[in-house]
Structure formats: C-alpha cells, structure tokens
Amino acid sequence: MSVSTKKEVVRKFYQLPPLELQSGKVLNEAVLAYETFGTLNQAKDNAILICHALTGDSHAGSSDGVPGWWDGIIGPGKALDTEHYFIICANVIGGCYGSTGPASRHPEDGKPYGLRFPVVTIRDMVQAQYHLVKSLGIERLLSVIGGSMGGMQVFEWAVMYPEFVETYIPIATSARFSAMGIAWNNIMRQAIVNDPDWCQGNYYGRTFPKKGLNLARRLGMITYRSFDLYEERFGREMNPLCNPFSMESEYEVERYLCYQGNKLVERFDANSYLYLLKAMDLHDICRGRGEYIHVLEQISAHGLFIGIDTDFLFPAQELKQTAEQLKSIGKPVQYREMKSIYGHDAFLIEWDMMNEWIGHFLSERRGTV
Ligand SMILES: CC(=O)SCCNC(=O)CCNC(=O)[C@H](O)C(C)(C)COP(=O)(O)OP(=O)(O)OC[C@H]1O[C@@H](n2cnc3c(N)ncnc32)[C@H](O)[C@@H]1OP(=O)(O)O
Numbered sequence: 055m056s057v058s059t060k061k062e063v064v065r066k067f068y069q070l071p072p073l074e075l076q077s078g079k080v081l082n083e084a085v086l087a088y089e090t091f092g093t094l095n096q097a098k099d100n101a102i103l104i105c106h107a108l109t110g111d112s113h114a115g116s117s118d119g120v121p122g123w124w125d126g127i128i129g130p131g132k133a134l135d136t137e138h139y140f141i142i143c144a145n146v147i148g149g150c151y152g153s154t155g156p157a158s159r160h161p162e163d164g165k166p167y168g169l170r171f172p173v174v175t176i177r178d179m180v181q182a183q184y185h186l187v188k189s190l191g192i193e194r195l196l197s198v199i200g201g202s203m204g205g206m207q208v209f210e211w212a213v214m215y216p217e218f219v220e221t222y223i224p225i226a227t228s229a230r231f232s233a234m235g236i237a238w239n240n241i242m243r244q245a246i247v248n249d250p251d252w253c254q255g256n257y258y259g260r261t262f263p264k265k266g267l268n269l270a271r272r273l274g275m276i277t278y279r280s281f282d283l284y285e286e287r288f289g290r291e292m293n294p295l296c297n298p299f300s301m302e303s304e305y306e307v308e309r310y311l312c313y314q315g316n317k318l319v320e321r322f323d324a325n326s327y328l329y330l331l332k333a334m335d336l337h338d339i340c341r342g343r344g345e346y347i348h349v350l351e352q353i354s355a356h357g358l359f360i361g362i363d364t365d366f367l368f369p370a371q372e373l374k375q376t377a378e379q380l381k382s383i384g385k386p387v388q389y390r391e392m393k394s395i396y397g398h399d400a401f402l403i404e405w406d407m408m409n410e411w412i413g414h415f416l417s418e419r420r421g422t423v
Pocket residue numbers: 105106107108109110111123201204306307309310311313399402403
C-alpha cells in the first residue's frame with residue numbers, strides 16, 4: 055500500500071451574506087475560499103489583500119509545505135514580509151478553487167450551477183472580498199495588490215471603498231478593459247463553447263470540454279508572453295523526429311502551447327474560464343458612475359502603478375496614462391515600468407523589481423525608510 059505524501063493546500067471558508075450583484079441578481083449561500091499568511095496585529099492595521107489573476111487561487115504564499123504563486127514577493131525579508139504584514143488572499147467568486155462558481159452546487163437542487171450561475175463582475179468579486187475582510191475585524195487595509203484581473207479588482211477597491219484602502223498597487227492591468235482585450239476573450243470563449251463536449255455548460259459528470267479549454271489557454275498564452283521571449287526560447291526549433299512537410303510537424307512553440315493547454319485542463323473549470331473572462335470584459339470603473347476623471351476623483355488611497363514594457367494584453371501606456379490623469383487632479387500616485395522580456399506575465403516572474411518597488415513603497419508608507 056502506498057501512502058500519498060502529496061502536500062495539500064489548506065483553505066479556510068467564509069460564508070457570504072446574500073450578495074447583491076451588479077446585474078441586479080442575488081447570489082445566495084455563496085462561500086469564499088481564502089488563506090492568510092503572517093499575523094494580524096492588535097491594532098489590525100497591518101492587513102494587505104492580494105487579488106489573483108484569471109486562473110489563480112488563494113494560495114499566493116507558501117504554507118503547509120506547498121509553494122504559492124507569489125512566493126517570490128511573499129515571506130520573511132520580501133516585499134510582502136509576513137513578519138510585518140498579515141496577507142489575505144481569496145479565490146474570486148465565479149472561480150473554481152473553493153469559492154462558489156459555476157461548478158458549485160446550486161442551493162435549490164444541489165446540482166452544479168453550470169450556466170445558471172449569474173454573471174459576476176469585478177465589482178461583485180470586490181464586494182465579496184469586502185465582506186470577508188470585515189469579518190476578520192479589519193476596518194482598513196494597508197494595501198490592495200494584484201496583477202491583470204487582480205489589478206482590475208485593485209482599481210475597484212480604490213473606487214468602491216476609498217476610506218478602507220490606504221494604498222493600492224495595480225500591476226499589468228487597466229481601469230477599463232480594452233477593445234483588444236475583449237477581442238481576445240471573445241475568441242477564447244468561442245473556443246470553449248464550440249467544443250461539442252461543452253453542452254451548454256452541462257458537462258459536469260460527463261465529458262469535460264478539454265479541447266475547447268485547451269485551445270482557449272493556447273490563445274491566452276500568446277497574449278501573456280512576448281515576441282522576443284518566444285523568439286529567444288523557441289525560435290524555429292522543431293521536433294527532429296517530425297517530417298516538416300507533413301501537417302503534423304511540430305515546432306517547439308507549438309509543443310509548448312499544447313503543454314500549457316493540457317496543464318490548464320487538468321486544473322481549471324471551463325465554465326469558470328468563461329465567467330471570469332466575461333467579468334474582465336465588463337470591467338470599467340466608469341460603468342454607471344460617470345466621466346473617467348470624475349471617477350478617479352473618488353480615489354483617495356496612495357497608488358503605486360506597475361506597467362510592463364512588453365505587455366501585449368495591457369499595454370503599459372494604459373496604466374501610465376491613468377497615473378498621469380490622477381496626478382493632474384492632485385492624487386498621490388507613482389508609476390513604475392518594468393523592463394522585461396516576459397510580457398504580461400512578468401508580474402509572476404520578475405521578483406527583483408517587484409520586491410524593490412513594492413517593498414520600498416510599503417516601507418515608505420509605514421515610515422520605515
Ligand atoms: C496571479 C495569479 O493569480 S495567476 C496564478 C499563477 N499562474 C499560473 O500558475 C499560470 C500558469 N503558469 C504560468 O503561466 C507560468 O508558469 C508562470 C508565468 C507562472 C511562470 O512562467 P515561466 O517560468 O516562463 O514558465 P513557462 O511559461 O516557461 O512554462 C514552463 C513550463 O512549460 C514547459 N515547457 C517549456 N518549453 C516547452 C516545450 N518546448 N514543450 C513543452 N513544454 C515546454 C516546461 O517544462 C514547464 O513545465 P512545468 O510548468 O510543468 O514545470
């Protein structure tokens with residue numbers, strides 16, 4: 055008999071109150087799966103919320119022997135030093151890592167929601183996180199930080215709860231999702247819904263729409279990397295065993311995309327992918343609030359914006375312009391731009407710059423530099 059030594063992430067669960075969604079619908083009996091790293095101090099003023107990106111989860115830092123996806127900046131001596139800060143990270147609603155999403159059971163019939171799950175927005179995700187943070191006895195967050203879809207949540211935090219947020223750090227993101235971003239998401243969704251196994255989202259207990267999700271992830275991976283990185287890593291390398299004049303010939307870059315697609319199929323729900331892409335499409339801090347500049351005026355927190363020079367999905371220019379607009383109306387904001395070959399996903403890789411900039415910014419706020 056073999057005993058599994060695989061270490062598992064231990065998540066906590068918070069039962070949300072009925073959540074009034076931006077769509078006007080109400081999500082009942084939903085839970086948020088979350089984790090914390092470090093210790094909340096007596097004054098409860100050292101809490102930092104991390105918002106994850108599209109396929110992320112609550113396991114941002116290391117615990118229980120399982121490395122986290124932001125280990126490079128979370129832990130003793132790092133920018134998000136767990137000896138000083140209390141770090142919170144929750145899986146978003148609509149996700150598939152413990153929080154309520156389309157794969158969860160509908161409270162009325164106990165069957166998976168599938169497409170009966172309501173459309174959720176970035177604001178809905180943030181509202182759910184707000185309830186969680188309040189339930190921990192916290193009245194103000196020292197910072198809210200996140201990249202990509204996580205950065206969209208960061209912007210909403212700054213606008214929705216200005217008094218609750220002392221600082222905010224949006225990375226590789228924008229205050230309003232671009233037409234190009236929506237266009238990519240459209241194709242990724244089409245890849246999933248055109249898989250015959252998708253069955254209008256009713257594939258639970260049947261065949262999983264592997265091909266659709268795999269293709270969606272391949273498309274995504276093109277937008278998360280850069281031209282130069284693909285050239286440097288793969289160039290025109292091809293599997294030497296393949297006949298280059300057959301349709302099956304495999305360039306290394308193709309093998310890579312296939313590998314990444316399969317990897318996501320093993321760990322992610324196809325309906326969650328659809329819902330989270332939709333939430334990104336709907337992201338617009340102006341929706342229902344008025345002019346851009348008027349919305350920016352509502353922000354009172356100190357901002358550190360981090361753009362990435364090779365980001366194809368969220369061109370750095372977008373964040374830079376927003377920072378300039380904030381500055382023009384007297385709002386405290388710093389803009390830093392990463393030089394990186396990695397493209398959009400550099401915020402999951404470039405630890406030195408992230409540690410230096412975020413660490414310094416937070417230390418400044420704490421008055422320790
Ligand atoms: C913020 C959030 O909440 S998101 C959560 C974190 N995101 C993820 O985990 C998403 C998936 N992961 C990734 O996108 C990446 O691994 C990152 C961004 C975390 C790190 O990027 P990189 O270090 O550049 O990893 P890269 O994109 O090269 O992928 C490496 C993998 O591709 C495989 N690979 C590399 N070249 C090839 C090839 N030619 N053919 C097949 N496979 C290949 C490697 O073996 C490696 O496999 P492994 O992940 O199983 O170890």
